[in-house]
Amino acid sequence: MSLGYVTGMPRIFSGIQPSGELHIGNLLGAVQNWVTLQAQYECFYCVVDLHALTGAGYDPQRLAQRTREMAGGLLGAGIDPSRVTLFVQSHVPEHATLMWLLNTVAPLGELERMTQFKDKSQDMESIPAGLLNYPILMAADILLYRADMVPVGEDQIQHLELAREICRRWTARFAPERPVFPEPKPLLTAAKRIMGLDGDAKMSKSLGNTIGVTDTPEEIWQKLRPAKTDPARKTKKDPGTPEICNIFALHRHFSPPATVDEVAVKCRGALWGCLDCKRVLADNMTAALAPVRARTLDLAAHPAQVDEILGDGAQAARRVAGDTIREVQDAMGFLPAPARVETRA
Numbered sequence: 195m196s197l198g199y200v201t202g203m204p205r206i207f208s209g210i211q212p213s214g215e216l217h218i219g220n221l222l223g224a225v226q227n228w229v230t231l232q233a234q235y236e237c238f239y240c241v242v243d244l245h246a247l248t249g250a251g252y253d254p255q256r257l258a259q260r261t262r263e264m265a266g267g268l269l270g271a272g273i274d275p276s277r278v279t280l281f282v283q284s285h286v287p288e289h290a291t292l293m294w295l296l297n298t299v300a301p302l303g304e305l306e307r308m309t310q311f312k313d314k315s316q317d318m319e320s321i322p323a324g325l326l327n328y329p330i331l332m333a334a335d336i337l338l339y340r341a342d343m344v345p346v347g348e349d350q351i352q353h354l355e356l357a358r359e360i361c362r363r364w365t366a367r368f369a370p371e372r373p374v375f376p377e378p379k380p381l382l383t384a385a386k387r388i389m390g391l392d393g394d395a396k397m398s399k400s401l402g403n404t405i406g407v408t409d410t411p412e413e414i415w416q417k418l419r420p421a422k423t424d425p426a427r428k429t430k431k432d433p434g435t436p437e438i439c440n441i442f443a444l445h446r447h448f449s450p451p452a453t454v455d456e457v458a459v460k461c462r463g464a465l466w467g468c469l470d471c472k473r474v475l476a477d478n479m480t481a482a483l484a485p486v487r488a489r490t491l492d493l494a495a496h497p498a499q500v501d502e503i504l505g506d507g508a509q510a511a512r513r514v515a516g517d518t519i520r521e522v523q524d525a526m527g528f529l530p531a532p533a534r535v536e537t538r539a
């Protein structure tokens with residue numbers, strides 16, 4: 195039973211790590227979809243700073259600034275705080291409370307099978323439990339708001355499947371007759387996996403293969419110039435195969451359809467070299483990102499505005515989260531806290 199029950203609108207939850215600024219991978223893979231969905235659904239969007247503590251890039255000196263920057267990036271990308279609840283995960287302590295409660299039913303074997311856990315832990319001498327338990331916190335994020343749908347990129351699908359499994363296990367054990375949570379479904383976009391400029395792996399801040407939404411036109415060009423293309427094109431005269439070229443994939447997201455067609459013809463016919471193709475992409479990308487860049491930079495100059503939006507968001511989120519936690523604790527048989535004790539997590 196989500197608030198959708200009250201408003202008649204299905205509910206959406208999604209999160210993003212404050213791993214630096216928004217890049218075109220998470221913009222195209224998830225955040226543009228968040229913007230579209232805000233017109234049709236009741237949306238909760240969260241900067242997941244607790245998750246960021248498990249990442250290699252975590253630095254206590256920079257966490258607060260990065261969190262604010264990411265919130266500014268989301269607002270710059272078009273997230274409208276008058277329509278959605280935008281907040282920071284650690285401002286709603288119920289996330290950590292629910293995580294512990296779900297921890298008691300989460301299957302260890304499944305956690306160990308997660309691709310991201312295996313990738314990130316493989317070179318570690320000592321593996322922190324937080325890295326293993328990361329998907330349980332994701333499950334808590336989603337279930338706390340009783341979200342019906344979760345818009346994500348492809349890399350998060352496995353975590354979402356596990357969240358669904360945790361939801362089923364909790365319900366079977368504690369509330370089989372009267373489920374507290376709907377089973378959340380993933381929502382993918384056409385851009386479910388944006389590759390990095392190295393062409394080898396998904397675009398990701400931790401891999402240093404990104405284009406940021408606030409990059410200058412010159413920075414965009416300097417990053418695109420050496421970016422990987424179709425390996426068969428050793429010289430300008432070799433005909434290319436646009437379908438396997440990451441630059442062509444990016445044209446599809448940033449260039450008008452007529453340009454995409456022209457690029458394909460000129461690549462196949464060796465009428466353009468890769469640099470010509472990249473120059474056109476750089477110009478179209480710069481133009482497409484210009485409004486996002488301008489809004490994001492403006493918000494970066496007004497941090498108090500961002501903090502106020504996040505404060506309102508946290509208040510709204512806590513109201514919903516508190517109701518869920520009370521129902522969960524009832525179902526799990528806790529002694530209710532005495533009335534004079536504030537029952538905050």
Ligand code: TYM
Pocket residue numbers: 207208209210211212219220221222223224225242245331332333335336344345346347348349350385386387388389390396397398
């Ligand atoms: P994060 O911060 O890595 O990414 C945020 C969103 O962007 C998508 N994404 C991409 N999509 C396509 N191509 C790419 N190269 C690319 N890079 C990122 C991600 O799939 C994601 O949707 N664990 C999550 C955050 C999270 C969350 C949640 C998401 C925490 N709790 C609950 C959904 C529901 C993460 O690290 O995303």
